[in-house]
Amino acid sequence: MEVFVGLLGFGLLVVGAVAIVAFSMASRAQAQVRQLEALVQRLTASELPPTEPANTESVEPARDDLVPEKKKKVVDWEGLIGVRLFAWLGGIALFVGLAFFLRYSIQENLIAPPLRVGLGGIVGAVALFGGAYLRSKADRAGQAISGSGVAILYASLYAARTLYDLLPVSVTFAGMALVTVAAGLLAVRKDAPMLAILGLLGGFMTPFLLSAGDDRPVALFVYVALLDAGILAVAIRRQWPGLALLGLGSTTAVYSAWAYQFLDAARVPYALMAAAILASVFAIPRWRETEKGTQRDLVRATAVLASAIPFVLVLILSGTNVLRASPFLLVGYLAVLEAGAWFTTTRAAFTPMLPIASGLTAVILAVRASEDLFPSQRGLVLAAFALLPLLETGAWYLRRDKADGPALRLSAAIALAGSILIVGRVLSVEVHAGGPAPILELALYAFAHAAGLATIGVVLGSGAGLLGAQALAVATLLLLFGVESREVARGHWPLIVASMLAFWAIPFTIRPAQRDRLARLSGGVALVLHFPIFYGLLHGAWGDGPLGAAALVCAGLALASGMHGFALLFVTAAIPIWFDNEWLTAVWAFEALALAGWHARKSHAGLLAGSVLLAATVMVRLLANPAVWEYHARNGTPIFNWELYTFGLPALALLLAPRWLRTSDVARSLKLPAVYAGAGIALLFVLLNVEIADFHSTGTTVSFHLSQGGFRQDMTYSLGWGLFALGLLAVGIARDSRALRIGSLIVSSLTAAKVTLHDLWALGSLYRVASFVGLAFALLAVSFFMQRYVLRSAK
DSSP states (O other): OHHHHHHHHHHHHHHHHHHHHHHHHHHHHHHHHHHHHHHHHHHHHHHSOOOOOOOGGGOOOOOGGGSOOOOOOOOOHIIIIIIIIHHHHHHHHHHHHHHHHHHHHHHHTOSOHHHHHHHHHHHHHHHHHHHHHHTTTOHHHHHHHHHHHHHHHHHHHHHHHHTSOOSOHHHHHHHHHHHHHHHHHHHHHHTOHHHHHHHHHHHHHHHHHTOOSOOOHHHHHHHHHHHHHHHHHHHHHHTOHHHHHHHHHHHHHHHHHHHHHHOOGGGHHHHHHHHHHHHHHHHSOOOOOOSOHHHHHHHHHHHHHHHHHHHHHHHHHHTSSSOOOOHHHHHHHHHHHHHHHHHHHHHHTOTTHHHHHHHHHHHHHHHHOOTTTTTTTHHHHHHHHTHHHHHHHHHHHHTTTSTTHHHHHHHHHHHHHTHHHHHHHHHHHHHHTTOOOOHHHHHHHHHHHHHHHHHHHHHHTOHHHHHHHHHHHHHHHHHHHHHSOHHHHGGGHHHHHHHHHHHHHHHHHOHHHHTOHHHHHHHHHHHHHHHHHHHHHHTTTSOHHHHHHHHHHHHHHHHHTTOHHHHHHHHHHHHHHHOOHHHHHHHHHHHHHHHHHHHHHHOOHHHHHHHHHHHHHHHHHHHSOGGGGGSSOOOOOSSSSHHHHHHHHHHHHHHHTHHHHTTOHHHHHTTHHHHHHHHHHHHHHHHHHHHHHHHHOOSSSOOOOSSSSOHHHHHHHHHHHHHHHHHHHHHHHHTTOHHHHHHHHHHHHHHHHHIIIIITGGGOHHHHHHHHHHHHHHHHHHHHHIIIIIIHHHO
């Protein structure tokens, strides 16, 4: 029953391959016929004598019955089915029939083993050479018979060695090599792709059909290697890349079937070696240059797949208990595979092969980092795993100016960055085992790989490598400190400082990095990326004083390397560490003032943007932050209380800023002097109202009653607004400030409206009349003073 299932599977496989090849050959034949017809038509047209131009008046209209009809494409189904398909099926039937006979003779012991092998050899040889002779009369049938003869000869030789032990290994494989050579020579000489394909399929199915269930890997793999060599010889000679691709697929199927049934930990080294050798058979050969795009793509696909299949095999085995090989053996094997990938890249001109191989290697090493290696052999295994990125980086450096330099650079970068996978895997294994996280060892391992990425960036003078190295280092630190408790992780804070200082110093001290703007920027980025980790780890243990000082140290480092923007960022960050509540807002307001003055001297757009951003933050914190009223409890002291400096100091800073902003063309074009002055006036106006509310409040909180606080409180607000407006008008006239005068007009209008429409309106009808009269006189007075003292002086 097992043999029947095997034969049935073999038959289905051959029928599928037959159908594909037959359809391809039929399509090619039809295309050749069409090309010949077109050539004959061109030659016939070129031999016709030129015709005299006819009188256009006597030309008769064309008749529909004289227009030749387009020939319809007709598929020769009789030839396709009756000749090609039946020929293939006949060859398959011949081979299967002999296989059944051989199986039956074994079960019934009808024929002695030597005679069985001899009859099989005779029948196979007659079929092989007889089919070649019959090709002159029936090409397809002859190819089918020759193909079945090849399969029969393979089966006979394999049975003679494996089943009956009649022939030594050397003689058996010499015979198989002779059959392979004979089939290949006939296929090449007679241009018979059917013979080549049938020989291929028969050769690969022979171990399955005649297997006795025992494991003989050396004989199997040597047999497959010889078969592959013959297939490639024929494929290269006749330029049949599809045959080579079919051979690679068949080899993979045979190897996978053996591995599924017999592979164990003891056989892993030999199995890996066999996989590399079989893959190299298809990856190494050089094909002749061809102009056909399809053939060129098939050649490239064969080489690429041959290089990638061993990686996939190791990746699959790494996730099982089978692959428990030495880490150095695994690293050495992966180094050989990566060398093969480089060879494929140069031979097949497929540059993505190297990065793909590097990425697969990183994943394989991460999967292999299992509990049998960690933590017992942590140092040794990490050292072994670091060898591959080191070799790839060295290979790139030696060939950085060659054509494959970019591919080698990307491959080395992927290998170095892949260390984060290994770090994460080791952490998972050791923490799951209940032990402490090896923070120091894994950090040093990751920093070594980050140094490799930084080296690439320095050699190229590119900031991309430096930023990639920083990303690897920062990701590793976050991963390491994220799995341990904060108390344990705090003892490793020097790792953060060392990483930060190293990446800050590289573009500052190494000349090649100084020529690239992105590389110089990476120094400031290093400070920005590492400081939050440092602060988050030590916050609550060191206190605000040392951490604020650390922020200022980072600001000094940024300033020393010429990165003023980053220095400003750290100064701004140190303020909320040292200060809180209203003092934070006040210091940010004066920092905005300082940046405005700095911009007046340096004319740097970043300084102006920082000043505007800080000023906007101050306004939001004071005017749109309900938590302001929870900073302190009301103490009952009028005027000289915490509200005075909370709103007064930021207002003072914003009112002083226009003095420097007026000297900047950019600031004037954006109307920033008027904006800052308006913001300061708004804060003073809010402060006035807060002080009035505080004066009329009771208890520990400030209560605002602008409309229902009683006549006394309402008039206090109105009086304050009026005095505020007069003060603005006076200062505006004295300093010739249009912004202040406009602010005075706005506040005066609000005051007059409040007094007239709210305060006096509530007193009665006579007071209402007086209120409107008073409003009229107030408006007229403002108009008079504006015209008399402002507009006239302007003229």
